[in-house]
Amino acid sequence: MSIDTKKQYRIFSAVLAGNPNVGKSTVFNALTGMKQHTGNWPGKTVVTAEGHFRYKDSEFVLTDLPGTYSLNADSPDEEAAKEAILYGHPDCIIVVADASSLERNLNLILHILEISSKAVVCLNLIDEAHKKKIIPDSRKLSLMLGVPVITAAARSGKGLDKLTAAAYGVACGSIKTTEVKNNYGTDTETAADTIINALPEGLNSKRFISLELLNKQNRTEFLEKNNILFTPELKNAIEKADKILSEYDDIEYIRSQTIVKRSEEIYNACVYLENKSYNKRDRSIDKIMTSKRTGIPIMLLLLAIVFYITIVGANYPSQWLAQLFVLVEDKLRELFSMWNANEFISRIFIDGMVGTLGSVVSVMLPPMAVFFPLFSLLEDSGYLPRVAFNLDKYFYRSGTHGKQALTMMMGFGCNACGITGCRIIETERERRIAALTNNFSPCNGRFPTLIAIISAFLVCGIPSPLRSFAGAAMLVGVIILSIFISLAISKLLSLTILKGEPSSLVLELPPYRRPQFFRTIVRSLADKTLSVLGRAVIVAIPAGIIISLLANTFISGKSIISYVTNFIDPFAQIIGLDGVLLTAFILGFPANEIVLPIALMIYLSNGTMTDYESLEQLHSILTANGWTTITAICAMIFTVMHFPCSTACLTFYKETKSIKWTIAAFLLPTLCGIICCLLVNTICHCLMILL
C-alpha cells in the first residue's frame, strides 16, 4: 500500500488470478471499465493488463494475470502469474473461479492461498451455475477457505459491488482472513517446520517458501529470487529436511495430490448438484461439432457462413462509402479550381491523400467491420478450442503443439496477437514454430484484400445470387491452403532447424457459452475495427501523399514511381505479379490494409480513369492494367504469404529477443510466397502454351 499525497488516496495493489475460461477478463473490464478483449478459450489474456478502480477513500491498481491452472511455472504464462503473486506482494489477490466447475478451480485457489491469505474468491458465472442447477454454498466455502467468497455474474454486473467491498476490506485489513493449512502428512510438515524456523524474521509467505524449498531443484535460484540469504543455519535446516524426506522422491507431486484431495473435500462439502447430468447440452453440441462424420464439414461450413455474411454484408456499405468519397473528391476539386489552386497540389491532395484514404475506408473497412464481430462471436461461444481438438492430429503429425491451432486462429484476427498468444505453448521449440508460422494465417487486414480480389476478379462472371456463395467457398479454400502451408512449414521446421518431438497436449474444452451478441458486436467494432482502421489511416495518408508526389514528379517524361515499378517489374512478372503490386506490398509493410489501395492509386495515376465506385469498376481498372486470372491468383497467394507487417515483426522481436529469429520470421513467409507464386505462374503459363 502507498499513499498518494496529492489526491489523499490510499493506493492498493491488487491482482486478478484464476483459471482460463472463468470470465476473468469480464470481471477485469467490469471493475476497471476497461475494454480488454475477452474470449472463451484458454490463453486469451496473454499480456498482463493493468487498470484502476476506486472504492471509498482508496484507489486500486488492478493487474489482470494470465489465466493458469497452476503456479508450476511450466509456461511463460504460469511463470508470470506466479511471480506477480509471490514477488509482487499485492495488497489483495482476487481469485476468479467458475462457479459451475468449482472443483478444478479450487486447486488454483488453494495453491494461491498457500502463498498469501490476503485474498478474495469471486465465484463468477453464478447465473450459469444456477441454470445448470449447481448450487455452491458460499458461506461454507468462505469458512473452509478462510477468505471472503463473493458470488457474481460479471457479465450482468451482479455481485461486483460486494467484490470491491471485500477486496477493500482485505486490503486495508478490516476483514480478517485466516490462513488455512493443507496437511501434507507428518514427515512433510516436520520438514517444512524445520525450514520455517531457519528463515529470516519478517519474511512473507514463510510456509509456502519452506514448502518450495523441499524441492531439490532450483533451490539457490529460488532463494535469490526471494532475496533470502543462504545462511549456514538455513543450509543446515534444509539438509535436515532432506533427511526426513529421504524416502519420498517427489514432494511436489505429494503436495499437488494433497491439494486435489482437499479440493474434492471442499467441493463435496460446499456444492450441491440438483441435477447430476448438468452438462448434457454441451455433450450433445459436442457430438455434432467434433464427431467423425460432421466435425470437419461443420467447421468448414461455419467458416463459409462467416465469409458469406462478410462478403454480402460488406458489399453495399462498400459501394456507398466509395460513392461518398467520389462525391467528396468532386466537391474538393470544385473548391480547388475555385481557388485556382495549383494542379500539382490538387492532384497530390485529392487523388493522393483523399483517394487512398477513400479506398482504405471503402474497400477495407466494411469487410473488417463485418468479419471481426463474427469472429469474436465464434471466439466467445467456445468453439475455437473445438477446432484445435478437430485439427490436433495434423499438428501432432507436423511435430508441433496442439495449441498451435489456437494461436493460428488468433492469427486470423491479428498476427501480432497470434505471436503474443504463443506464450500459452509450454516448450520453446514448439512456441517458436507456432510464432514463425503464424503469419500464414491471413489476418483481418489481409482478408479484405482477398475478398476484393475474389469478388472483383474471380467470381464476377457468376450470376449474382451464387456469386457471394462462390466467393465464400473460394475464401474457405484460401483458408484451407493457409492451414495446409502452415502445417507443411511446421513439419519442415521440426525436421530441420527446430528438431524435436511434439510435447504433450492438455487442452481444456470449455463449456459452450451463449455469446452476448450486442455487446460483442459493439465492442469488437469499437475497439478492434476502429483501432485497426486508425492505424491504416495513419499509414495511408502519408503513403498516399508520398506516392502521388512520386507519381506526379516527372524526370525526362516519366514519373518517378514508374521508374521504381518498372525497375522491379521484371522480377514481379516472374512471380506472376506486376511492379505496381509488388511496390504496394513493400509500401504496405506498416499496415497490410493499404496494399490494395496503394496499388489502385498507382494504377489510377497512370491511366485515364481517376475514380472507381464499385467492384465492377475495380475489375476494369485491374484488367486495364494487365491483370489476368493468374495475376489475381498470384496476388492472393502473395497476400497470404509475404513478410509480416511491421507490428507483427516488432512483436516477434519482443517475444524472442532475437534479431536472427525475427529475420527468419520475415524471410520464411516471403520465400514461401515467392516460391509458390513462381510455381503457380510458371505452371499456368506452361499449361496455356500447351493448350
Added chain:
Amino acid sequence: MRATPLIPLDALDTGECGTICTLPDNPELRRRLTALGLIPGTKITVVNISPAGDPKAYFFRGSLIALRHKDAQKILIKNRWAVEQ
C-alpha cells in the same frame, strides 16, 4: 463394476469410464494433469473422439480435457465400466 488388470487410458471407448491408477512418469505432463485434478483415484470418462481419431476428450472433475493418444497411453486405469446413458 468388475476389477480388471491395469489398462492404458486410451484403450477406453466413448462412453466408458475408468478409475485412474497411475500417472505418466514425465514430470511436466504429470504436473499439468495434477493441476487439473487428475490423480490416482479420479474417475474419468471418454466423451468424444476427434474426427481424425486422435486426440480424445476426457471428462473428469467437472471439466472436459483433450489428451493425445501418446499421452493417454501412459496413464493407467484400473476399472472399466460403461456409463449408463
